[in-house]
Amino acid sequence: MSVILKEVLEIEKTILRNLYSLYLHDLSKFTSMIDIGVDGSFEYESLDKFWDIDGLSPYFIILDGSIIGFILLLERPFLTKENDLGINDFFILNKYKGKGLAAKAAVKLFEEKQGHYFVMQVIENKRAVSFWKKLYQELNIEINERQELIDDEQCLIQTFKI
Numbered sequence: 001m002s003v004i005l006k007e008v009l010e011i012e013k014t015i016l017r018n019l020y021s022l023y024l025h026d027l028s029k030f031t032s033m034i035d036i037g038v039d040g041s042f043e044y045e046s047l048d049k050f051w052d053i054d055g056l057s058p059y060f061i062i063l064d065g066s067i068i069g070f071i072l073l074l075e076r077p078f079l080t081k082e083n084d085l086g087i088n089d090f091f092i093l094n095k096y097k098g099k100g101l102a103a104k105a106a107v108k109l110f111e112e113k114q115g116h117y118f119v120m121q122v123i124e125n126k127r128a129v130s131f132w133k134k135l136y137q138e139l140n141i142e143i144n145e146r147q148e149l150i151d152d153e154q155c156l157i158q159t160f161k162i
Contacts, residue, residue, distance in 0.1 A: 003104040008058040010051040020044040023091040030124040084115030
């Protein structure tokens, strides 16, 4: 099974918007900051800015020609501090979870984009925390980790160099 990353084009915005709604639905279990909209969807208000602001880089995760998720990568010039890259959002459809595909997507990203990274998870999202810790161990990535309160949510932040 071959996993590739493909930069999301602005004409593919609707597909990404639909995937973001699913992602935010999943995250709503772990945070009080995410609620369903009056239209019955979970909306990411800043999605339209992805194509207007340099350094906001959405990628589809594609398996054998089908979109199975996405990554929102933060890059320079959007990032201005010590990190070159940040994985802001990372989503795999439930059907594909637990098959090693998210790890393959992360490895593909690390191969294509090298530098100082940060990754953040809401501590209550134990599956995400476990995924990242396992990935760091499997890839022998040395991390610095700290806890921080962000938007009233306790988060883990890992920084590392690829």
